[in-house]
Amino acid sequence: MAVAAPISPEHIAIVKATAPVLKEHGVAITTLFYENMIAAHPELKNTFSMSNQNSGAQPRALATAVFAYASYVDDLGKLKAAVERIAHKHESLNVQPEQYPIVGKHLLEAVAAVLGDACTSEIGEAWTAAYAALADIFINREQQLYAAHANWPNWRRFKIQQKIQETSEITSFYLVPEDGAPLPLFLPGQYISLQVFVPQMGHMQPRQYSLSEAPRSDYYRISVKKEKGRKIGIPGLISNLLHDNYKEGDVLELTAPAGEFFVNPKEDESKPIVLISAGVGLTPMISILNSDVNASSRRPISWIHGVHSSEVRAFSNHIRDTCAKDVKNSINATLFVTSPQERDIEGVDYHFAGRVDLSKLDPKSGLFLDDANAEYYICGPYVFMIDMEKYLVGAGVGTERIHLEVFGTGN
Numbered sequence: 001m002a003v004a005a006p007i008s009p010e011h012i013a014i015v016k017a018t019a020p021v022l023k024e025h026g027v028a029i030t031t032l033f034y035e036n037m038i039a040a041h042p043e044l045k046n047t048f049s050m051s052n053q054n055s056g057a058q059p060r061a062l063a064t065a066v067f068a069y070a071s072y073v074d075d076l077g078k079l080k081a082a083v084e085r086i087a088h089k090h091e092s093l094n095v096q097p098e099q100y101p102i103v104g105k106h107l108l109e110a111v112a113a114v115l116g117d118a119c120t121s122e123i124g125e126a127w128t129a130a131y132a133a134l135a136d137i138f139i140n141r142e143q144q145l146y147a148a149h150a151n152w153p154n155w156r157r158f159k160i161q162q163k164i165q166e167t168s169e170i171t172s173f174y175l176v177p178e179d180g181a182p183l184p185l186f187l188p189g190q191y192i193s194l195q196v197f198v199p200q201m202g203h204m205q206p207r208q209y210s211l212s213e214a215p216r217s218d219y220y221r222i223s224v225k226k227e228k229g230r231k232i233g234i235p236g237l238i239s240n241l242l243h244d245n246y247k248e249g250d251v252l253e254l255t256a257p258a259g260e261f262f263v264n265p266k267e268d269e270s271k272p273i274v275l276i277s278a279g280v281g282l283t284p285m286i287s288i289l290n291s292d293v294n295a296s297s298r299r300p301i302s303w304i305h306g307v308h309s310s311e312v313r314a315f316s317n318h319i320r321d322t323c324a325k326d327v328k329n330s331i332n333a334t335l336f337v338t339s340p341q342e343r344d345i346e347g348v349d350y351h352f353a354g355r356v357d358l359s360k361l362d363p364k365s366g367l368f369l370d371d372a373n374a375e376y377y378i379c380g381p382y383v384f385m386i387d388m389e390k391y392l393v394g395a396g397v398g399t400e401r402i403h404l405e406v407f408g409t410g411n
Helices: 009-017 019-040 042-046 050-055 057-071 076-092 097-118 121-147 238-244 279-294 316-324 382-394
Strands: 156-165 170-177 191-198 203-210 220-225 251-254 273-278 301-307 331-337 375-379 402-404
Touching: 009 019, 009 057, 009 121, 019 042, 019 057, 019 097, 042 203, 050 057, 057 076, 057 121, 076 121, 076 191, 076 203, 097 121, 170 238, 170 251, 191 220, 191 238, 203 220, 203 238, 203 279, 220 238, 220 279, 273 279, 279 301, 279 316, 279 375, 316 331, 375 382, 382 402
Parallel strands: 273 301, 273 375, 301 331, 375 402
Antiparallel strands: 156 170, 156 251, 170 220, 191 203, 191 251
């Protein structure tokens, strides 16, 4: 974690003392903060997911983050993982240092407005210092991330070369850079941000999508699930727009790959990995799997995936073929289907009926629980990921070996 400007012991004590108050009033503070900041700077509508704003998810997530910061302001090492995740998200959204004073101004004003007379000058000074220290951490880390993509400093135009329907819900988009320059290689599991114009809103909206293919220099692939788009009460959310309105030859804008959820194929290939996914959460896992295969790795891999039905099971043939061609016998895939159809054959089309249940896996060959070096990667709905993590922790896996891909607001 980058080194922050020092906060005085007096300010630290005050910030920690206000943590319970922030927990109680946090959502009111962050809701007012976003309302005032976006009203004063409407250009930020192009940066924030307005569906998360309107649903209240973003204010709730920020309130949780502010409370965590107040609680651990004297021990920021405990927030290292969260800071890294947020810094990567900021990089993917092209957040710049000059935007931090804007955030600080409106956040501190919201604290004062909600707390009223309880927000003394001492509390205001302490939180001003605390925010400045946190902003320094993010700015420094984000500048490091930007430096790694110095030749790709902003949004870059990509053409949709191919659009392939994988299932009734998931479509893959093969994206090539309009400028023709070679693409930087990313780490398998990482994502890109793309932005499109949403007619109903009248401005751009960004979203993050995992790259669903091994790193290549000629194209990137994302595989997008068509969501219902009901959160903000209007049709045409990003996934719907991509599925319905964008065709081969159309242009999208992307930022460089980012994210702290990845497997480095050059690491010790004797270290086993367990990939656990549900639904469209398989997309970063496909990238990880393909990368290891392309690198001729001998790394043991167990992939556990869950889908509602075989009709929405993307890349099934590819996964089956990959396992069949694995002469090293190091790759194992297990499929859970919540509602198998009559034509589905157990042991062929799926392995277990029902939702993903890790207790049905062999502890050694399916979960590598006997190997203290095994790493676990989980992607899917948030509650699913928490349930999987809870099981692994209960089975003796340390949280430092469990990696979650948290999209949305990053709760």
